[in-house]
Amino acid sequence: MRNTEHKIKEIIPGSIAEELELEAGDTLVSVNGQEIEDVFDYHYYMNDELVTVLVRKPDGEEWELEIEKEYEEDLGIVFESSLMDEYRSCRNKCIFCFIDQMPKGMRETLYFKDDDSRLSFLQGNYVTLTNMSDHDIDRIIRYHLGPINISFHTMNPQLRCRMLNNRFAGDIFPKVERLAAAGIEMNGQIVLCKGVNDGEELEYSLEQLTQYLPALRSVSVVPVGLTKFREGLYPLEPFDQEDAKGVIDCIERWQKKIYDRYRLHFVHASDEWYLLAGRSLPEAERYDGYLQLENGVGMLRLLHEETMEALAERAEDAGQGSDGGRVREISLATGMLAAPYLRLLYEEIRKEYPQVRLHIYEIENRFFGERITVSGLLTGQDLIAQLEGRALGEELLLPVNMLRSREEVFLDDITVKELESALQIKVRIVESSGYDFVEAVTGVPLPRKKEEFDE
Numbered sequence: 001m002r003n004t005e006h007k008i009k010e011i012i013p014g015s016i017a018e019e020l021e022l023e024a025g026d027t028l029v030s031v032n033g034q035e036i037e038d039v040f041d042y043h044y045y046m047n048d049e050l051v052t053v054l055v056r057k058p059d060g061e062e063w064e065l066e067i068e069k070e071y072e073e074d075l076g077i078v079f080e081s082s083l084m085d086e087y088r089s090c091r092n093k094c095i096f097c098f099i100d101q102m103p104k105g106m107r108e109t110l111y112f113k114d115d116d117s118r119l120s121f122l123q124g125n126y127v128t129l130t131n132m133s134d135h136d137i138d139r140i141i142r143y144h145l146g147p148i149n150i151s152f153h154t155m156n157p158q159l160r161c162r163m164l165n166n167r168f169a170g171d172i173f174p175k176v177e178r179l180a181a182a183g184i185e186m187n188g189q190i191v192l193c194k195g196v197n198d199g200e201e202l203e204y205s206l207e208q209l210t211q212y213l214p215a216l217r218s219v220s221v222v223p224v225g226l227t228k229f230r231e232g233l234y235p236l237e238p239f240d241q242e243d244a245k246g247v248i249d250c251i252e253r254w255q256k257k258i259y260d261r262y263r264l265h266f267v268h269a270s271d272e273w274y275l276l277a278g279r280s281l282p283e284a285e286r287y288d289g290y291l292q293l294e295n296g297v298g299m300l301r302l303l304h305e306e307t308m309e310a311l312a313e314r315a316e317d318a319g320q321g322s323d324g325g326r327v328r329e330i331s332l333a334t335g336m337l338a339a340p341y342l343r344l345l346y347e348e349i350r351k352e353y354p355q356v357r358l359h360i361y362e363i364e365n366r367f368f369g370e371r372i373t374v375s376g377l378l379t380g381q382d383l384i385a386q387l388e389g390r391a392l393g394e395e396l397l398l399p400v401n402m403l404r405s406r407e408e409v410f411l412d413d414i415t416v417k418e419l420e421s422a423l424q425i426k427v428r429i430v431e432s433s434g435y436d437f438v439e440a441v442t443g444v445p446l447p448r449k450k451e452e453f454d455e
């Protein structure tokens with residue numbers, strides 16, 4: 001039996017819920033007379049100007065409250081579980097799963113294998129659809145939720161079963177067809193494994209995926225991440241430069257084909273492929289509005305565009321450097337992958353701000369192994385070990401993606417404060433836009449941020 005009553009954990013100060021004298025410990029029983037299964041139902045029924053909420057107080061008394069509000073206005077209730085339900089774990093055992101390749105002894109929550117469509121809508125997680133019922137699909141269609149991010153990996157049903165180690169993994173396509181027919185926006189990803197779903201299999205998958213256009217707005221192809229902890233796991237090999245060139249050629253061929261018909265490039269190689277192949281990144285227009293940035297698709301191109309925009313906008317400050325011309329010596333640590341690219345951006349910044357001296361340090365990932373080259377998987381211990389004794393200047397800049405979910409803590413539980421004290425340096429966490437990058441490097445506050453221009 002599903003639990004359809006939801007304990008309130010917290011009331012946001014100044015919210016409608018506080019005005020109504022709702023309190024932590026109360027229980028939400030229904031909205032508009034409907035039982036609430038989870039956060040999908042809650043948001044759907046709450047999106048109204050007039051709602052009736054039934055709440056049970058701890059002494060058993062029930063309050064029926066008629067509430068007038070703005071259409072999408074939130075009541076300000078925090079529930080004990082943010083999904084208003086148990087998190088659904090995955091039913092697969094993928095041959096490339098990153099969690100299986102993590103060392104023992106890390107924080108418990110990092111080992112949780114979620115595959116919950118609700119997290120796809122709320123946080124952009126990718127889901128395999130293997131544990132999604134028809135009832136879930138019905139609700140997504142009924143509430144017209146979207147976009148949903150789907151891990152396809154291949155369109156060959158037998159191969160999908162083998163890759164996900166799940167004999168039902170090849171059954172998802174009718175579900176995708178239903179979502180596409182209902183116009184639910186989707187994005188797809190393919191984690192590419194050498195000798196498994198690349199080559200002809202990739203060509204086949206890309207061809208088949210076009211049938212879901214235009215509901216399926218984009219498909220990213222990302223290389224499998226391989227750590228040094230693969231003992232006993234499926235033998236997977238890393239891609240080399242020639243492989244990367246082949247993958248890019250295949251994707252760019254499909255982009256041209258699809259663009260002619262749909263005015264959409266649709267399939268995208270993640271940044272890693274271009275860096276590995278030593279090829280220049282696609283121009284901004286080819287990313288169709290950067291639909292899969294969080295998946296490392298177009299991040300570096302966007303960073304470049306924003307950096308150049310930010311520099312152009314602050315042209316009148318040019319040549320002043322920080323503090324009216326004072327030399328600003330700072331450092332930045334990043335993964336092996338992005339470091340060369342950040343150096344190019346630094347050269348651009350130096351043309352306008354010659355007083356800035358930025359030391360860029362690429363940090364080898366000794367924790368997970370040297371094949372992991374992205375900054376988002378670097379740990380505090382690798383940073384400390386490899387930055388000790390280096391020239392760090394007055395501040396150390398670190399990209400925000402090195403921290404766990406915006407907490408001040410790295411993947412290995414070392415905190416920013418601990419790192420600061422070990423290296424005796426002030427750390428500045430840099431948000432991901434080029435505007436933030438220019439601001440952090442120059443030390444000169446931005447006159448206006450990009451978002452403000454966009455508003």
Ligand code: SF4
Pocket residue numbers: 090091092093094096097098099113114115128
């Ligand atoms: S779906 Fe596959 S990759 Fe994702 S957590 Fe489950 S086993 Fe790992």
